[in-house]
Amino acid sequence: MARVLVLFAHPALEKSRVNRALVAVVPALRRRLPGLTFHDLYEAYPDFGVDVAHEQALLVAHDVVVLHHPFYWYSTPPLVKQWEDLVLEHGWAYGSQGRMLEGKRLLNVVTVGGGAAAYGPEGYNRFTVRQLLAPIEQTARLCRMTYLPPWVVHGTHRLSDAEVSDTAGRYAALLTRLHDDRLDEGALAGAELGNGILDAPLDPTPATSAEGPGDGAAAATPRGALAGRGGR
Numbered sequence: 292m293a294r295v296l297v298l299f300a301h302p303a304l305e306k307s308r309v310n311r312a313l314v315a316v317v318p319a320l321r322r323r324l325p326g327l328t329f330h331d332l333y334e335a336y337p338d339f340g341v342d343v344a345h346e347q348a349l350l351v352a353h354d355v356v357v358l359h360h361p362f363y364w365y366s367t368p369p370l371v372k373q374w375e376d377l378v379l380e381h382g383w384a385y386g387s388q389g390r391m392l393e394g395k396r397l398l399n400v401v402t403v404g405g406g407a408a409a410y411g412p413e414g415y416n417r418f419t420v421r422q423l424l425a426p427i428e429q430t431a432r433l434c435r436m437t438y439l440p441p442w443v444v445h446g447t448h449r450l451s452d453a454e455v456s457d458t459a460g461r462y463a464a465l466l467t468r469l470h471d472d473r474l475d476e477g478a479l480a481g482a483e484l485g486n487g488i489l490d491a492p493l494d495p496t497p498a499t500s501a502e503g504p505g506d507g508a509a510a511a512t513p514r515g516a517l518a519g520r521g522g523r
């Protein structure tokens with residue numbers, strides 16, 4: 292079993308359609324997957340006052356970090372940058388003495404308004420999503436982490452309700468696969484994206500029932516049981 296920390300960042304979850312559907316699967320998953328921790332950064336830090344010691348303790352207590360957010364201006368929402376600036380300290384995360392993240396895995400889960408055809412050398416946006424995430428990939432490498440190919444949801448505005456529902460099922464399969472530590476390293480090594488590999492359907496092998504940091508170490512459920520921030 293791998294201990295999986297989802298760092299979720301959506302500044303306007305009350306207006307979200309896709310990410311609301313994705314994180315709605317988390318409460319049921321957490322009952323099955325003892326090593327899964329869901330941490331909603333905008334809920335925890337609405338004023339951007341990131342608790343560095345708490346965040347570092349969470350990172351230390353997990354093996355896989357999932358950075359999950361909508362794509363905003365070809366990048367992350369601003370709280371993710373604030374989190375990076377404060378939490379990934381020299382001498383702790385990187386530098387000759389900074390080895391606290393060594394060997395952990397990092398995965399970007401990103402929802403993207405533009406369709407797949409718009410991202411790439413022939414597309415309107417000229418770069419692939421993976422290329423645009425290069426600062427995070429390189430940050431992971433600097434921190435001696437293994438960067439997994441990103442899991443990307445394209446064309447969010449055009450997804451039908453059925454497609455959103457299917458995507459939420461794939462997100463659940465993705466988190467289960469990470470937690471169960473059933474990764475196809477060979478396929479992942481050469482992949483641009485993790486789609487189709489990380490979310491491949493799993494056989495019905497039950498997850499381990501061992502205790503893990505998912506049990507109460509951080510925010511237990513997505514914001515206000517998904518009723519919107521502050522229960523609105």
Ligand SMILES: Cc1cc2nc3c(=O)[nH]c(=O)nc-3n(C[C@H](O)[C@H](O)[C@H](O)COP(=O)(O)O)c2cc1C
Nearest residue numbers: 307308309310361362363364365402403404405447
């Ligand atoms: C401030 C802002 C910036 C955005 N920037 C981009 C962008 O650079 N590229 C893109 O494809 N979509 C962009 N989008 C669209 C979002 O990625 C998209 O609406 C979101 O992933 C949908 O998920 P949701 O329903 O959970 O909000 C942006 C949206 C907002 C509000």
